[in-house]
Amino acid sequence: MVHHTINSNRNKAPSASRNNSSMNRSGWSKGRWALVSVIVGSLVACASGPEPDAPIDGGPQTDTSPLPPAIARNGSRWTPVRWAELPGWGADSLHEAWNAWVLGCERPAAGQERLCAEARPLAIASAAEQLAWVQRRFQPYRVDEPDGTRPSGLLTGYYEPILNASRLPTATHRTPLYGPPAGLRNGQNWYTRKDIDTRADVQAQLRGRELAWLANPIDALVLQIQGSGRLNITEPDGRQRQVRLAFAGHNGHTYQSVGRWLLDQRAIRDASWEGIRDWAARNPSRLNEMLWANPRTVFFREEALTDFSAQLGPRGAQGVPLTPGRSIAVDPKSIPYGTPVWLATQGSALNAQRLVMAQDTGGAIVGAVRADLFTGWGSWTDPAYLEASTLKQPLQLWVLWPRSGR
Known part of the structure; x- marks a missing residue:
């Protein structure tokens, strides 16, 4: 992780x-x-x-x-x-x-x-x-x-976020979480976050590797920063279950803090997630600009959660x-x-x-x-977060x- x-x-x-x-x-x-x-x-x-x-x-x-x-x-x-x-x-x-x-x-x-x-x-x-x-x-x-x-x-502290997700894209869940692209080697410098979001040829290499879809791209960023998370996922037949997405690699680019980017631009004074989310809600036209300030993207692998493994980090x-x-x-x-x-x-x-x-x-x-x-796992209102x-x-x-x- x-x-x-x-x-x-x-x-x-x-x-x-x-x-x-x-x-x-x-x-x-x-x-x-x-x-x-x-x-x-x-x-x-x-x-x-x-x-x-x-x-x-x-x-x-x-x-x-x-x-x-x-x-x-x-x-x-x-x-x-x-x-x-x-x-x-x-x-x-x-x-x-x-x-x-x-x-x-x-x-x-x-x-x-x-x-x-x-x-x-x-x-x-x-x-x-x-x-x-x-x-x-x-x-x-x-x-x-x-x-x-x-x-x-x-x-500092970190945790395992719990997020709601859909197995398939919907009108509300449009942000994908990917497994590693074929042939990605450890330490290899691959495409940037912006490339993944905007280039059709890059998206073609990730087609079929979508693990789940989130409603909020900031949630996806949080999950990637933490390195692992749990998804309350809705399957195509309507069933819901919880799975873990574990770290499986990244695109080789250096991590850059979006909080640091916003502070440097004097866009915010509070670099907490609450402050970042508040800024994003007030500046939807600049959301991608903020997200692309961090070129690193993390890829995941899905793990089943049993009664036993759910009690462990x-x-x-x-x-x-x-x-x-x-x-x-x-x-x-x-x-x-x-x-x-x-x-x-x-x-x-x-x-x-x-x-x-x-x-x-x-x-x-x-x-x-x-x-x-x-510190553990939980949603935005839980003690771990x-x-x-x-x-x-x-x-x-x-x-x-x-x-x-x-």
């Missing part, structure tokens, strides 16, 4: 693509957690048990072992720290992150297969056992800039389902997929110190301390990396 943020890079402009309250989890109900527990239970049943945990004996304050050297990565530098330096460490409900951890073990990070085998049965362990295991098996590192300076990080770049409030998108040059991360942020949208998993990426997620928090649309605030990150020789 590859998504982008619509942040204008102005401090007051909110994200129009992602947020999360302090584990409100965007409607991630107890029933849904119960279903995810089935995943954990099935994995526990076939996993070998962990080695006995070391006692906590006072927690991170007693951590006095020698610190390892710093780790240099392409996009960041990891500086080793004590557990006591992680703000809020020990107060988070680690079991709420364990489902995301276990799901990530479907495709573990290199060298972490053994740790995944230990993590699975710990899903039903006590909070003290989970905390002790993490402290024994992992070393925390503060994520810094490559030159070692401490950056002012940025946290879309698969991120790591290839595993995302968990609301506990999965983040990162710059993989800074933090590898599958890495447990301690996140600390404070702002008007979210005050949180919690364990999350690096399981996705996005076109606008670039930098050492840059993350996008997956409301959270995602307001989250834009400072961020600190610490990676938890396996201790050598353990």
Whole structure:
């Protein structure tokens, strides 16, 4: 799943693509957690048990072992720290992150297969056992800039929109969502969004690849920016069902924010989706001009939603389902997929110190301390959208990396 943020890079402009309250989890109900527990239970049943945990004996304050050297990565530098330096460490409900951890073990990070085998049965362990295991098996590192300076990080949010759609074009549903054109190669520079909308020869190459039709082209843009979504789709026989459209590629052009375009033209002061929609309603003759300011188009593949998969998020770049409030998108040059991360942020949208998993990426997620928090799924009025649309605030990150020789 590859998504982008619509942040204008102005401090007051909110994200129009992602947020999360302090584990409100965007409607991630107890029933849904119960279903995810089935995943954990099935994995526990076939996993070998962990080695006995070391006692906590006072927690991170007693951590006095020698610190390892710093780790240099392409996009960041990891500086080793004590557990006591992680703000809020020990107060988070680690079991709420364990489902995301276990799901990530479907495709573990290199060298972490053994740790995944230990993590699975710990899903039903006590909070003290989970905390002790993490402290024994992992070393925390503060994520810094490559030159070692401490950056002012940025946290935004993203979500999975739920939209109404038609399987066939109608008088009201006239905006198509496409599967990839034949022969499109990964990274290939194909036609622009404007070409797709205006050129008959390009449209001919996409004929028959329409997956569904939307009533509003801005909805299509939102879906492409988020990288995945759910459609309440009306079939030709009148039946309605919900399906997922998952990211399947793009046309190779660089993503450009339409919110940034409008701000640069001084057409709006509010780069939220509400502000953009309001401008579009007042300027219908310029709608295409705004849409074509972003040359990138995303292509999708349709996935059936079962009772089971409907309780999980879309698969991120790591290839595993995302968990609301506990999965983040990162710059993989800074933090590898599958890495447990301690996140600390404070702002008007979210005050949180919690364990999350690096399981996705996005076109606008670039930098050492840059993350996008997956908030869940919903319509324009649901918590997942409301959270995602307001989250834009400072961020600190610490990676938890396996201790050598353990």
